[in-house]
Amino acid sequence: MTSASPEETVSREASLDKDPGRFFRRLFTSAETGRGSLLWSRHVTLAIAAIIVLVVGFSASSSIRYGLIYSTVLAILILGNNAVQVTLGEINLGSVAFLAFGAYVVLNFANAGIPPWIAVLLGIVLTAIVGFLLAIPTSRLTGLATALVTFALSYSIRDLAIFFTPLTGGDAGSFLKGGLDFFGMSGTGSEPGMLIVAVLAMIVAGLGHIWLLHRKPGRVALTVGEAPTAARVFGTPNMWVKLGVWTWAGALGGLAGGIYAYSVGFITAYSWSIMLAIFVFVGGLIGGTRSVVGAWIGGILVGGMPIWLTNVVPPTASTLVFGIILLVAVLAGGKGIAQFAERYGVRLFARVRGKR
């Protein structure tokens, strides 16, 4: 008998359950919670999304491909940002800090001659540590205070980058040498190789997210966020759970930063704007806070779309488009596009199978 968490055992039992009422109820609930029976369907949709991104990216122009790369980078960042939002219920506007730190770490190690993949790995680990350290004070805050403090942090990144010009290249910027080459395909800029790297990173991050959310860590984190007193009286070390979630967000931020660095190849202090942090937060909400595909949709919305829109509409108007989308999304309520889609899909499935 393999050692399985209670969650896994239950989901296994779900598939064996003979009671159709229970079966469909579990599907409905799974669409709402981001956990539960839809585990394998989420693997499938992740794979489909990856395939679509790759196919579109390979067959389209390099500008569209670049938009997809940037979207995927943001999607990874969103995934981490969402983890904090979803489990701890905190508004995290600090994603720019993680992105920037990861990018600069990778930049410095890569230019010092460290092999690209190792540099990225170092970026992930070091940014995760930063996430952990930042979380120590930040996780003691709640609600609005977290939002404002993380806002202030992201806002200060640009100036900090200028202050640390020897390490960052300041506002003049630094070029990144080399690329994340992948089996002979060049991994820079908007090359197909870069797209593959970004998609692979997203898949890895997405799988990590799915497994963590569906198993005990996700249950515990959600309990700490939504019923903290209950968690405490059942022995949960609330503080450590929060630190863990922020560390995960940091790790993903570092990963996003590393890929970002190789993709743009040139980083200046002006790369880091507070608007990006807001976009990441909002994009995650609109795409779907508990879903990997939702994060990817969010990334496309706030990352790719503005780039593609510049072909159609002056760049300044993209703010207007985004603002309107945001207002519409707020009106629509709900937990994002992905959750809406899952809910609708389950309902459709139930109707097809004759159950209400």
Add this chain to the structure above:
Amino acid sequence: MSATSVPTQHEAEPEAVLQATGIDMAFGGVKALSDVSITLRRGRWTGLIGPNGSGKTTLLNVLSGLYRPSAGSIVLSGETLSGASPRELSRRGVVRTFQHPQFAEGLSVFDNVLLGTDLRHRRRSLPATEQRLLVERAVHLLEVFGCWDFADHLPSEAPYGARKLAEIARAVLADPVVLLLDEPAAGLSREERAELIGSLKSVREESPELAVCLIEHDVRLVAAACEAMQALNFGKVIAAGTSQEVLANEDVKVAYLGKSASRHQRNDDES
């Protein structure tokens, strides 16, 4: 219901599991508890009654570590734990429910109940198959408490009664040494209350060593479930002893029913 009667003077009292002595609890200038003592013994169910605001929930919060008492001591199985955190107390087997079910709204009821499996205070080490057993035990307890039908629902989609019962199932699932129940029947219909009494009886049969403190307004329910009782009013203990003794106590009647009602009762009794 009272399968175990409170021993008479001649028999030995069961071992004291949780002993709170001289508890004072002050919030700013308001003294919520004054010199409250309560002893929970192995296998005994102790009811805690009193009108609203008498300090029952406050006492429970102190016993479960959510409040640090201004004065007094708490001894658990011989270990002095005054001012211990909820984590330390729960890891030693003190488990509680809340009057208003504390569930994560974004998790299914079953996932919420699984919180009870996170406590590992049992002395025996757990084999790998324990996980499966825990799940089965969770399912079993939900069935015992009659809320298995709502296990796969979101808490917002389950009726209040089902959530309250699931809350108790969660606490029992944690295999407590001391179980503190905060008004488990509040908000339950009459049928649900009858079911609750039955479920509690099952719990008692399955865990005869469990020391329980049951806060309740429903005096009949407390009397049915508990053989010992303590009454609070204005943060002070006004009566303690067997259920019959406490319920017959004049001060208790006055506290609950008011002086005139008590006088009427006496008139009725005398006439």
Add this chain to the structure above:
Amino acid sequence: MELLQTTLFLGVTLGLVYALVGAGFVVIYRTSGYVSFAQGDIATVGLFVGYFAYEAGLPYWWTVPLVIVTCAVLAGLIGRFVVIPLERFGALSAVLATIGVGLSIQGVEALTVGTTARAFPSPGTEILFRIGPVGMSTADVVTVGVCVLLFIALGLFFKVTKIGMAMRAANDNPLAANHVGLSSTNLKLLSWVIAGVLAGVTGLAVAPIYALYPGAVNLLLVYGFATIVLGGFESIVGALIAGIVLGVLGNLVAAYLNPNLVTFAVYLVVLLVLLFRPNGLLGRRPLVRV
């Protein structure tokens, strides 16, 4: 010593502006329980209207009320027809709505008047008098004077008038509005209008220094946030004190350490204060019900 004096005085002047931004946040937060990210963008709309009127020949001292009224009206419209109706989805949704409004305004501005920076008129840059080595220009004097007056007015309004007191209570108690014969919505509308006025005044104070373009006033947002974090989300007096503290602190860091460390210093101060005083230096402690 000269540097210190200059730093301190200019810090106070700057700090008053920060305090003004914070006050705008406080007014809405008190009545509705969330922070509006749209304040800066409301200010720029008023400023653009004023700018074009000024360029068309309107004297500066008529431009001032024009800007303020535009901001007040716009804020009232946004509050009444966009954000307040969305409050029923929760505070987060309301905040997101203010972000959405802000972004939309920036987009519209960019499309209509373009993104080039424009010089906004100042009350006057001639030095009126000196305090030691520090020269106080007309603009400085006006700014300080207006800020002080506004804060006194706000303080009196909230402490003395019935409507003001109802607004203070409205966040905790939705029925408070009824006691003064206003619907809760109208009370909130009033808070938006007042916040709009504050936004307009803030814009008038900073536009001459920072130039006018879409999103110009948003530079102050973070300082406004820091102000209310330090001063308590619901305290006007707190905003005043915290704003001045931040202005002085920021200037000291810029003068003696490095200008690029100012924003990080703000972050650190905010973080540290919140760790020890979760409701701000002067904030009320929320009632804890178990």
